[in-house]
Amino acid sequence: MNESLNKTTRPGNSPGGFFITGTDTDVGKTYVAGCIAHTLIQKGYQVIPRKPIASGCIKQADGSLLSEDxxxxxxxxxxxxxxQTICPYQYEPPISPQTAIERAGLVISTQDLLTACQASSQLEEGDFLLVEGAGGFYSPICSDGLNKDLAQALGLPVILVVKNQLGCINHTLLSLAAIEQAGLKAHSIILNFSNETNHAQGLENWTNLPVHKVQHEESLTLQTIRDFQL
Ligand SMILES: Nc1ncnc2c1ncn2[C@@H]1O[C@H](COP(=O)(O)OP(=O)(O)OP(=O)(O)O)[C@@H](O)[C@H]1O
Ligand SMILES: C[C@H](N)[C@@H](CCCCCC(=O)O)NC(=O)O
Ligand SMILES: [Mg+2]
Known part of the structure; x- marks a missing residue:
């Protein structure tokens, strides 16, 4: 890991950040990341967000792009x-970022995204860097890498957001296997829409990770994640 990124790993075992991935696109990574931030802020931490690249951005009246994430x-x-600092690379088509970059005639590397995540001037001991990827762990995120590659470059523990729907146990275990194979620490699983019929029942037989719950909340009011440990 390069020297400046060592700042994202605090002494001892507590992480200085998280990489937020999901079992898929559209599973609630952004909303859950907001809930994690809310939980950390309540504990007294400053949280520094990064969504280093976003596709599916909204064209504004002045022609600029807005990443809603x-x-x-x-x-x-x-x-x-x-x-612009939180999300320096923005593309309008709601497609794989790698394809969006290619269509724009550009080349964006994993190193470029890593640099975008280096919040060096802001990050102090005790702060948390919260990095949301794009898509799932094996989704291409730039010209030369998957979300996996950015997560490895950052070296942060990974939080897996799972949408509570039939099939989610399979998606969860596949994603965890990929995270483990990448040599990264999976921090926890967050089951989103957990208050609906629990399709993840039995998951605890297959993983020792903590499974936290985030409920369906139509207004997107931020929820405190109970028993969230660093
Ligand atoms: N717990 C929830 N309650 C109500 N709505 C939710 C909840 N979680 C997510 N949503 C909604 O579901 C949609 C997808 O959520 P979100 O944008 O967080 O997913 P994502 O995984 O970050 O997607 P992307 O891959 O585009 O980054 C959004 O419209 C969001 O507002
Ligand atoms: C358009 C989506 N919302 C998302 C990109 C998802 C790409 C998924 C690619 C894949 O795995 O097939 N973009 C983003 O999170 O910025
Ligand atoms: Mg998102």
């Missing part, structure tokens, strides 16, 4: 950094 993260982390 970056905006939600900025607000839920109570960040005073600009959206």
């Amino acid at each position: 970056a905006l939600f993260l900025q607000q839920s982390c109570q960040s005073n950094e600009s959206l």
Whole structure:
């Protein structure tokens, strides 16, 4: 790991950040990341958000692009950094970022995304870097890498967001196997929409990781994640 990123790993065993991945796109990574930020802020931490690349951005009247993920993260982390800093690489088509970059005639590397996540001037001991990927752990995130590769470059513990739907046990175990194979620590699983019929019942027979719950919340009010340990 390069020297400046060592700042994201605090002394002892407590992590200085998390990489937020999911069993798929659209499973609730951004909303859950907001809930994690809310939980950490309540514990007294400052949380620094990054969504280093976003596709599916919204074209504004002035022609600029808005990443709704970056905006939600900025607000839920109570960040005073600009959206451009939180999410420097933005693309309009709602497709794999690698394809979006290619269509724009550009090349963006894993190293570029790593640099975007290096919040060096802001990050102090005790702060948390919260990095949301794009898609799932094996989704391509840039010209030369998957979410896996960015997570490895960051070396942060990984939180897996799981959408509570039939089939989610399979998706969870596949994702955890991939995280383990990448040599990364899986921190926890967060079951989103947990208050509906529990399709993850029995998952605890196959993993020792903590499984936290986030409920369906139509208003997207941020929820405190109970028993969330660093
Ligand atoms: N617990 C929840 N209660 C109500 N709505 C939710 C909840 N979690 C997610 N949503 C909604 O579901 C949709 C997908 O959630 P979200 O954008 O967080 O997913 P994502 O995994 O970050 O997607 P992407 O892959 O695009 O980054 C959004 O419209 C979001 O507002
Ligand atoms: C458009 C989506 N919302 C998302 C990209 C998902 C790519 C999934 C690619 C795949 O695994 O097939 N973009 C993003 O999170 O910025
Ligand atoms: Mg998102």
